[in-house]
Amino acid sequence: MSAVELSGVHVIHKARGSGLFGRDRVYALTGADLTVAAGETVGVVGESGCGKSTLAKVLVGIQRPTAGTVTFHGRDLWSMPAAERRSTVGASTGLVFQDPSTALNRRLPVRRILRDPLDVHERGTRAGREDRVRELMGLVGLPRALAEALPGQLSGGQRQRVAIARALALDPDLVVADEPTSALDVSVRAQILNLLLDLRERLGLALVFVSHDIQTVRRMSDRVITMYLGRIVEETPAAETSGQARHPYTRALFSATPGLLNPVDPIPLTGPVPSATRPPSGCPFRTRCWRADDECALRMPDFTAASRPGHRYRCHHPVHPVEEDQPSRNLPREP
Numbered sequence: 382m383s384a385v386e387l388s389g390v391h392v393i394h395k396a397r398g399s400g401l402f403g404r405d406r407v408y409a410l411t412g413a414d415l416t417v418a419a420g421e422t423v424g425v426v427g428e429s430g431c432g433k434s435t436l437a438k439v440l441v442g443i444q445r446p447t448a449g450t451v452t453f454h455g456r457d458l459w460s461m462p463a464a465e466r467r468s469t470v471g472a473s474t475g476l477v478f479q480d481p482s483t484a485l486n487r488r489l490p491v492r493r494i495l496r497d498p499l500d501v502h503e504r505g506t507r508a509g510r511e512d513r514v515r516e517l518m519g520l521v522g523l524p525r526a527l528a529e530a531l532p533g534q535l536s537g538g539q540r541q542r543v544a545i546a547r548a549l550a551l552d553p554d555l556v557v558a559d560e561p562t563s564a565l566d567v568s569v570r571a572q573i574l575n576l577l578l579d580l581r582e583r584l585g586l587a588l589v590f591v592s593h594d595i596q597t598v599r600r601m602s603d604r605v606i607t608m609y610l611g612r613i614v615e616e617t618p619a620a621e622t623s624g625q626a627r628h629p630y631t632r633a634l635f636s637a638t639p640g641l642l643n644p645v646d647p648i649p650l651t652g653p654v655p656s657a658t659r660p661p662s663g664c665p666f667r668t669r670c671w672r673a674d675d676e677c678a679l680r681m682p683d684f685t686a687a688s689r690p691g692h693r694y695r696c697h698h699p700v701h702p703v704e705e706d707q708p709s710r711n712l713p714r715e716p
């Protein structure tokens with residue numbers, strides 16, 4: 382059973398600053414196919430501007446695709462009547478943003494912030510909603526005494542706990558966390574990550590986790606999606622070592638931050654990321670790829686299934702997996 386399914390999803394924005402009649406288009410997401418199964422954790426990695434947040438917003442039903450379908454529980458989200466879509470989205474998904482200080486209404490106390498989704502979706506009785514607010518605060522480890530506090534009176538970590546509690550208010554099946562720790566002090570990042578992992582286990586959530594920190598993504602996830610210039614270019618089971626990635630871009634990303642127990646030679650990524658307004662023909666990575674040839678300029682490769690289940694990539698000339706019998710690369714992974 383899938384929590385959400387994307388099929389052939391494109392998101393094209395009008396370029397910022399291109400004027401009312403400007404023609405420039407930003408190809409934020411191109412041909413995305415992705416299924417997130419119930420209870421599964423999917424990590425999303427890629428450089429700034431590659432479309433991670435766009436994908437996150439499409440997954441939680443707040444960004445309408447320019448083309449393609451978004452299916453929640455077998456039903457096409459964007460062909461539902463607006464009211465039904467709002468209630469479906471509200472009840473099925475929650476989004477946790479990067480910066481909790483801008484994501485929360487600073488004039489409302491914690492109790493009201495958490496009650497708001499319950500009020501909007503008319504969940505239970507008034508007394509039941511107050512009980513639910515207390516339950517949510519307990520779930521994310523916020524002391525009761527903070528119920529009347531305003532966001533400005535909380536620490537960054539506490540604010541992100543409020544944002545997580547709000548995302549959980551309507552008991553969603555899927556939570557999407559878009560760089561949930563990057564605005565936080567290093568000292569509280571691990572606490573928030575552990576909270577997300579704990580909630581995932583306890584509530585059986587599907588979790589989509591977007592981050593620049595590839596090691597964290599791999600530790601948190603069952604599956605890692607690599608994005609480049611609006612495209613999903615590889616899906617790897619997170620438990621695989623860095624050397625198993627087949628797409629040159631994923632290999633370069635993974636090799637830049639190797640785990641201590643499975644070192645790989647770092648592959649430098651050189652040259653600028655092309656503009657999302659004028660993506661290169663064929664494979665978008667070809668302007669930076671050391672394996673590119675004429676074929677890469679002609680055609681974007683389709684997905685190829687790797688030999689291991691759950692692993693697929695889009696590349697004409699994939700890198701070979703690192704041999705399993707190379708001793709320095711075949712040490713046990715961290716549990």
Ligand SMILES: Nc1ncnc2c1ncn2[C@@H]1O[C@H](COP(=O)(O)OP(=O)(O)OP(=O)(O)O)[C@@H](O)[C@H]1O
Nearest residue numbers: 394395397407409428429430431432433434435657
């Ligand atoms: N509303 C918008 N109007 C125009 N362009 C947009 C809009 N939203 C996003 N973009 C562009 O779409 C592309 C993808 O943006 P997105 O925010 O999804 O990237 P990202 O991977 O989340 O980046 P980051 O790591 O910096 O958060 C970028 O080129 C961005 O500038």
Ligand code: SF4
Nearest residue numbers: 664667670677696697
């Ligand atoms: S398709 Fe070609 S350019 Fe693209 S990643 Fe593969 S080898 Fe490189």
Ligand SMILES: [Mg+2]
Nearest residue numbers: 433434435559
């Ligand atoms: Mg983003």
